[in-house]
Amino acid sequence: MKIKEYNAFINEQKDYFIQNLQANFNGSWEDPVWYGGTIGSGWLLSRSGRTHFTFSTIKKLKGLNNIPINSTFQEFIKALIILSYRKSNSRASPQKLNAEFLILKRWYSALYAEDLSNLHPCLLSTSILNKSFEILEENSSKINLPDHAGTYKRLQELINHYGFTEQSLEFSKSFKYINRQNRTPNSRKTKELIESVELDEDDLDKEKLISIRTFINIVSLISLCESVGEKIVLNLLLLLIVTGLRSTEAILLQTDCIIKKPILDPVTKEHLSLDGIKQYTLGIKYYGAKGAGHRIHWVEPLAANLVETIVNAVLELTKECRQHVSYLRSKQCRDFLPKTIDDIPTEYIEVDNLIDYCISIRDTNRGQSGRRDLLNKTLKGYKIFKEEWKDYRKKKYYLKNEINKYLIDRAKFNIDSPINHIFSYEGETVNIPYENLLFLHEYGSTTLSRSLINKAIILPLSNRIINSFLGANENISVFQKYHLLENEDEHSKLTSHIPRHNINTFLALSGISEHLQAVLMGRVDIKQNQYYQHLALKDRRVASSILDKYELASSHSWESSPAITPVESVKHDGLMHFSQDLDLENNLKMNLQSFDSKKEVANYIKQNPMSEYFDDIFQSFNELIEDETHEKDKLIERHAYLHPLPFGGCMREIAVHNCPKRLSCQSGSQCGNFALTGRKGELEALHTKHQSLLNQYNELKLSLASDESYSDMLNELAQNLGFLKELEEKALLRQKDLIPIQIFPYSENNIKLPTTLSELFAIEQKKLETEEN
Structure with a gap:
């Protein structure tokens, strides 16, 4: 075995870890587990997701048995993750590194199956990689296989550079690597790639666009949403629909994110007015994801007033949250009790005071007695200071310290920085005080299945909260709460990323240049435009079909006959x-x-x-x-x-x-x-x-x-x-x-109605193009 080359590879990565990553990272090289995402630190800290890098064992991986991993291979996995992070210019997310981490575990499992006396990384070979991929192929969706194959090739290229295996790794598969962001826009080639992995073309569009019915239901929520928490998340959704920002970018918006620049007359250079109203260009400052850096999203002029209204509405809705966080900071977070509780002169609190000032009960039908019983059950594990009969009922009192302990246990605060949002960005650690964030919420106020809302616990929004609210998982969604249906059997639902897909597809349909599309969407990789061009092609086909059938039906039914009979009219539109x-x-x-x-x-x-x-x-x-x-x-x-x-x-x-x-x-x-x-x-x-x-x-x-x-x-x-x-x-x-x-469903012989906003946009775009021509 080429131990010398292997040791040089390990030592290089270990030295880099100690010199460049160890300082602000909570883990050490020897630790059996590294934590990433929102629970991570330093280079493995990110603004979304939770990732566990458990090096010591293989557990719960599809198609693999649970086995321990020896210390040598654990060190190899750590070193390769470090190298991958370095090669990305320190921009690789914990989620991307975790995908490579799981592949490396599969390589070890395949090596383990060879029943070798020495399970050393130097013994990795092309046949080991092929065998591990065969198992992965049997236990993975076909649409993900090209992504996995790309990861295999990327990792083997890193290993081959150091040359510590007996022979160069030459993993190769017949199908081409076609991840969703880098598909060719040429429809013929796309078709060939799809057929090469036996996919249905519709399966490629896993992230669906906003349907017309869902959009109508979203608009209905503006008047239906009752609680402050619901209104805050709804305003975030409206902002995503209007701007096309990523949800992770919107979550990090700060209170001063709006930029207003006066529009000047090109001749006089004076501030331009329209009907006596001063005209401005509106921009949103944000942390661009995927290497985009600090950016400004310039809002489409017709949407400027709406965006400004949304931001002002959120500032008003989160006003009390900001006041509470500022109060906690003023007392240096000695505890997390609100000012209304601190103002009570005694060291103990009666349950009714908690309901009024600290913990809100969502169910208003319970009555005061019912709310009191629910809160007593919630605080069952915490010591009761005293009980006394007064006003014909037994009153329970809790020490303020016990209530503070309950709040800490429930929120799982980061003890070092409990009211600051800290994350890694562009190789640096960013620390934003909660009161500077635009979107804040009271713990439990956005989760519709919860009975309690902890008004003393203020947190930023997260992707998990947004997707739960919108029905992307099994939790009760806002559409279910207000009985807003997509069809007769299903409630509307969407994910936090779907609004961005909508705007991307609109831009592709409008025919603007590749570079301008990328600039408007805050995208560094221009090749990612091609996925939305694929969606746009489908929408254009739908639009053409609808318009052709409509024009044919119009000329046949309406214009050629002076008298439109009732039966003809019903047959025309159903x-x-x-x-x-x-x-x-x-x-x-x-x-x-x-x-x-x-x-x-x-x-x-x-x-x-x-x-x-x-x-x-x-x-x-x-x-x-x-x-x-x-x-x-x-x-x-x-x-x-x-x-x-x-x-x-x-x-x-x-x-x-x-x-x-x-x-x-x-x-x-x-x-x-x-x-x-x-x-x-x-x-x-x-x-x-x-x-x-x-x-x-x-x-x-x-x-x-x-x-x-x-x-x-x-x-x-x-x-x-x-x-x-x-x-x-x-x-x-x-x-x-x-x-x-x-009266009857539409068939191929009737005019097919558009079902998504992008199809409506495609129809209007085609009309404009026809008029111009």
Whole structure:
């Protein structure tokens, strides 16, 4: 074995660890476990996730037996992790290093299976790597295999550089490495890569985009969210949707993150005003992830007011949190009790005071007695100072020290810096006081399944909290709490990263340059744009399909036929519009205008509160209020005709007596017998007729403008157009009060509706491009 080369490799990494990493790292080289993520320190500290590097054993790895790892291989794993961190210019996250750490454990398991007397890293070979990958392949999703293969190759390249194995490692697989961020944008090549690992193309889009239904539900939450904690997380979600920031970037925003720069007139260089309002460019200062550095996200001008409103709303919502943290800092965190508790002169506290000042009970239906019992159960493990009967009940008192101990146990404070957020960034340690962070919350206020909210424990938001709130795991989500459904069977849900995918896809659809996309999204690796181009291609295909079918259906159903029948209209969009004031029979007959007799028409008119449709009848009806009921019925039945016309209906029995005005109502002339019916297709037919007459009027006005002999005719046409416009507005106003009901599901023969915001964006983008061309 090449022990000399191996020892040189180990010593180099160990020396680097001691000289450059040990100083601010809580672990040592000899420790069997290193901690990373939010529970880590120094170079393994990050702003999200919790990672355990347990070197001594292999446990709970899919496809592997639980076995101990010898000390030599433990040292080898540590050294390779250090080297990987160095090669990344000290920017590798604990999560990335942990992925490599798990692969190295698989290599040891494969080496262990060879039943060798000496399990030394120098004995690693290509066959060992291949065998370990075969086990990984059987126990991993196919979509992740290219990522794993890339990790294998990256680690073997590091080892081959030092040359301590008997032969160079030559792990290789036939499929290409296609992680989600580096897929080729060429659809043909993408297809070949997908087929090479036998994937379904839809499986590539594991991070789905925001659906239209979910977006509507998010907007509904603005008025539904009740507690302060819910409103804080909702505002963070709205900020992510508007800006496309990563959730880890938004979590670290500080109270002074907003930058406002005046927009200057390019000529006078004075501050530009629009309608008397000074104009500004709005930016957000943030810690860019993935090596992006300190950045400013310049907000799209139309969204600037919304972003500023969100930030101001969060500052107001977190005002009490900031005051409490400032108070704790003023007393140097001797304890974590709020000022209201400290102001109580005794060293003990009655349970009711805790409920008022320190611990809030979410369930308001319990009553004071029920809340008191719940808090007593929660404090069961802590000493009761005294009990006494007073005001017909037993009062319990706890020492302030015991309550402080409860708070520390519950929050698991970092004792060294309990009210500071400390993390590693760009090779440096960043220390942000909690009161400087924009997004803070009271412990338990954002977790909807918790009964208690600890008002004395203030913490920053985290990805875990946000995803739980949005339904990305098994916890009760905000959509479940307020019964907001995605479809008949499922509640809406999304993850904290989906809003960023949405904005990325919008940018790809808009066709802006690669570099500008990367700049707007705070991205260093320009190749990552290509994933969103793949999504954009799919959305463009959907948009083209929808627009083509819509144009075909429009030209076939609406424009080629002057009369849109109710059945044609229902077949066109699959909808009927129902009134809450009508029974089912009359709703159906209103939509289809399928009344069989005068009695049915009379029944419909009596049920229908649409006085704007039957003005004359209802005016006469009201004059008979004091008369007997049968007189009212006789009046309605006398006029109970609704002879169907291209739009509206005639209340004269014109099938027998003909129309004395030759249906001039269909050209805009007013008639006392004409009435709108509310049937399906009526609004569209009315709109088509109005547009047709308007075009004819404009043509005549241009050609006959100089001839005054036609002025009366043009004036009459203008009056008719005005009447048609009033009818159209009346029909539209009435339809807004009706409930659209889907009668049958859409099929390939019907217009497929867009389901995501990106598909809507793609449709509008295609319309703009068509107009420009």
